[in-house]
Amino acid sequence: MRFSSHVNAVSKLHRDVSRRMWAGLFPERPEAEIPVGHVTNGVHYSWVSEPVGQLLERHLGPDYIRCPDRPERWVEVLGVDNDEVWQAHHRNKQSLITFIRKKLADDLAARGYVEPRILKLTRALNPEYLTIVFARRFARYKRPTLILKDKERLAKILSNSTKPVQLIFAGKAHPADSLGKSMIKEIIDFAKTYQLEDRVVFVENYDLNVARHLVWGADVWLNNPVRENEASGTSGMKAALNGVLNLSVLDGWWPEAYNGKNGWAITGAGYHSQLEMQEAAEATQIYDLIEESITELFYDRNESGIPVRWTEMMKESIYSVGCRFNMGRVFAEYTDSCTSRPRPPSRV
Secondary structure (H helix, E strand, C coil): CCCCCCCEECCHHHHHHHHHHCHHHCCCCCHHHCCCEECCCCECHHHCCHHHHHHHHHHHCCCHHHCCCCHHHHHHHHHCCHHHHHHHHHHHHHHHHHHHHHHHHHHHHHCCCCHHHHHHHCCCCCCCCEEEEEECCCCHHHCCCHHHCCHHHHHHHHCCCCCCEEEEEECCCCCCCHHHHHHHHHHHHHHHHCCCCCCEEEECCCCHHHHHHHHHHCCEEEECCCCCCCCCCCHHHHHHHCCCEEEEECCCCHHHHCCCCCEEEECHHHHCCCHHHHHHHHHHHHHHHHHHHHHHHHCCCCCCCCCHHHHHHHHHHHHHHHCCCEHHHHHHHHHHHHHHCCCCCCCC
C-alpha cells in the first residue's frame, strides 16, 4: 500500500472494512479520507446461459454485451413476457437436474455402489420443486451448514407436501481444513438421517462445469457468510444474470445490488452481539423467508402454470445485475479511476 499509486477494494463495504483495517498506516487522516477506493467486482457475460442469452438478444439486441452500463437499454428486460422468461429458466433447470442425476450415477458407479442404490439416488431432485443452491468453498466464515441449524424445522420445510423444497450443495474444503470437511459430512448425514437423500444432494468434485450448471438452473442462490468477511463474491452475480434470485447476507456486493425486488436480504444478525445468537437469528430468518415468502411466490401460479410474481422478480434480477455488475463496467471504472485518482501520500 505504501508503494502503490492506487489502492482499491472490490466492493463498497470492502472499502469501508479495508479503511478500518489499515487506518494505522495513515494515523493523521480520518477514516473517510484514508486513500482506499473501490471498484466493485463484476462477471463476464459468458456466464449467461444459452436460453437466457437468446432471450436477451431478442429483446435487447445482439450487441447487448456492448452496453454494460446503459440501464435504459437493459430496462427492456422488465417488459419481456413472463411465460418467455419462465420457459428459458425451466430449460436451464431441467438441464441442471439431468446433469446432476448423471453425475451422481457416474460418481457412485466409480465407487463401486450396487445398481439398486445408484438407481435410487439418480432419481433425486424434481425439476418442479423449488431448488435452493449453496455452492462455494467450504470455509467456516461462509457457513455452508447455517441452514441446518434447526434440522427438524428444515426437514419439515423440505418435505412440505404442497410446497416442497430441495437443496443442492457443492464445493470443496481445503485438504487440511478438518472443519470444512466435517461440514460436508454434516450435510450428507442430515440427508441420510431424515431420509431426504432425494431432496438434499451434495455434488462432489466441484469444478467450472458444475458451477456453470448450478448458476444457470437454481431457483434461489443462498449466500450466508459472516458479515464483513466476504470481500465481494461473484457467484451470486452469475446466478442473477440468469434470473436466479439471491437469498443473501448483506455482505460483499449484495448491499449495492439488493433493491427489495430482486431477491432477499438476511439481516437477523444485526440485532445481536454474540455470534451464536446471530447465527440462530439468521437461520430462523432463512426458514421464515422460505416458508412465508419464497415458497409462497414460487408456487403461486396463474392458469398457465406461470409464477407471475416470481418471474417479475427474475426480470428485476437480470436487469439490476446485468447493467451494473459486469466486466465492461469494471474495466471502465478501473481505467477511469487510474487516470483520475490522486496518489496516496508517500510514506517511508
